[in-house]
Amino acid sequence: MASTNFIDFVCNPDSTCTMDACFMAFDKNCDGKLNLDEFRVLCQALFRNNSGVTYELKDYELRDIFTIFDSNHDDFIDRDEFTYCWNNWIKVIVRPISAILIIDVQNDFICGTLDISKCPAKQNAEEVIQPINSLLDTLEFDAIFYSYDWHPSDHVSFLDNINLRKLHESSPKKDPETVQLYDTVVFEGEPPVTQRMWPRHCVQNTWGSELHKDLKVVENATKIYKGTNPEVDSYSAFWDNSKLTDTKLAYQLKMRNITDVYVCGVAYDVCVGATAIDAISSGFRTILLDDCCRGVDLLDIEKTKNTVIKNHGVVVNSNRVKNMVEGNDRRPELGYKLALNLKEQKQNSV
Numbered sequence: 001m002a003s004t005n006f007i008d009f010v011c012n013p014d015s016t017c018t019m020d021a022c023f024m025a026f027d028k029n030c031d032g033k034l035n036l037d038e039f040r041v042l043c044q045a046l047f048r049n050n051s052g053v054t055y056e057l058k059d060y061e062l063r064d065i066f067t068i069f070d071s072n073h074d075d076f077i078d079r080d081e082f083t084y085c086w087n088n089w090i091k092v093i094v095r096p097i098s099a100i101l102i103i104d105v106q107n108d109f110i111c112g113t114l115d116i117s118k119c120p121a122k123q124n125a126e127e128v129i130q131p132i133n134s135l136l137d138t139l140e141f142d143a144i145f146y147s148y149d150w151h152p153s154d155h156v157s158f159l160d161n162i163n164l165r166k167l168h169e170s171s172p173k174k175d176p177e178t179v180q181l182y183d184t185v186v187f188e189g190e191p192p193v194t195q196r197m198w199p200r201h202c203v204q205n206t207w208g209s210e211l212h213k214d215l216k217v218v219e220n221a222t223k224i225y226k227g228t229n230p231e232v233d234s235y236s237a238f239w240d241n242s243k244l245t246d247t248k249l250a251y252q253l254k255m256r257n258i259t260d261v262y263v264c265g266v267a268y269d270v271c272v273g274a275t276a277i278d279a280i281s282s283g284f285r286t287i288l289l290d291d292c293c294r295g296v297d298l299l300d301i302e303k304t305k306n307t308v309i310k311n312h313g314v315v316v317n318s319n320r321v322k323n324m325v326e327g328n329d330r331r332p333e334l335g336y337k338l339a340l341n342l343k344e345q346k347q348n349s350v
């Protein structure tokens with residue numbers, strides 16, 4: 001029946017009229033409010049893939065969402081409550097505003113000093129370029145960001161700088177001569193700094209820090225530089241590892257009203273993973289693009305995916321993105337997460 005077509009509802013220019021039509025279509029017993037069963041049917045129409053197949057919400061998720069929108073706790077969603085639900089939840093799910101974050105597709109990680117094919121997972125980072133380019137060629141994202149690992153020469157993460165700083169007494173290795181690549185040490189500091197040691201890489205304004213020549217760079221995209229403080233590393237494109245400095249990425253996304261963030265690039269289990277987790281905690285519906293990422297360690301890649309899923313993000317291949325960006329493939333995990341974010345917002349504003 002036509003009432004289940006949310007695209008028609010939300011895209012109609014007279015949105016008050018369509019909101020009412022939507023409400024009435026799901027208020028089966030015409031009592032002017034939605035009970036849990038009526039809301040369940042609404043959710044079945046809302047959470048569907050592009051072939052019209054319904055994704056089932058878990059029962060506790062449905063109840064949680066219903067409770068979040070039933071703000072006077074009378075077990076019904078009335079018109080006023082539905083207006084809030086419509087404007088802040090349904091509209092976002094059907095018409096998301098999407099950004100793609102392309103993380104660290106730089107020479108050093110692909111064929112330079114930190115070529116990840118030499119790391120335990122032996123993955124070829126160059127393989128991310130084709131699927132990322134294909135997304136950029138075929139889809140209209142509302143915003144595109146490229147991050148750069150962008151280190152000064154005396155950066156704390158470089159093994160060859162190990163003698164520039166004192167190791168803390170809690171460091172697993174206390175003699176700098178014994179520290180090897182990929183070891184984790186603790187440097188003295190207030191507080192002490194835990195740091196994994198990497199080969200010198202992505203030094204500012206060197207060939208190694210340039211984006212790979214085959215990566216499509218879209219005009220008007222925004223570049224984010226991270227790891228610029230010599231004393232602290234920065235895996236995430238949002239924050240450094242000690243959460244001292246904000247790259248302003250979250251601010252820039254919010255300024256553009258971005259709701260959904262797609263994350264891809266290198267290295268899956270390091271900078272991509274850290275960025276995805278920060279995207280989720282910054283309140284964005286977050287999608288990890290599995291076939292557009294390559295990483296360092298297979299076990300850590302699995303952990304990264306599991307962490308994203310556990311926090312109500314999703315992990316998909318890039319061939320699913322078009323329908324998601326266009327609001328034709330609407331995932332319940334992301335809808336549930338958005339409802340939880342709205343609940344948090346409400347609690348913070350009280």
Ligand SMILES: [Zn+2]
Pocket residue numbers: 149150151157201202227
């Ligand atoms: Zn780095």
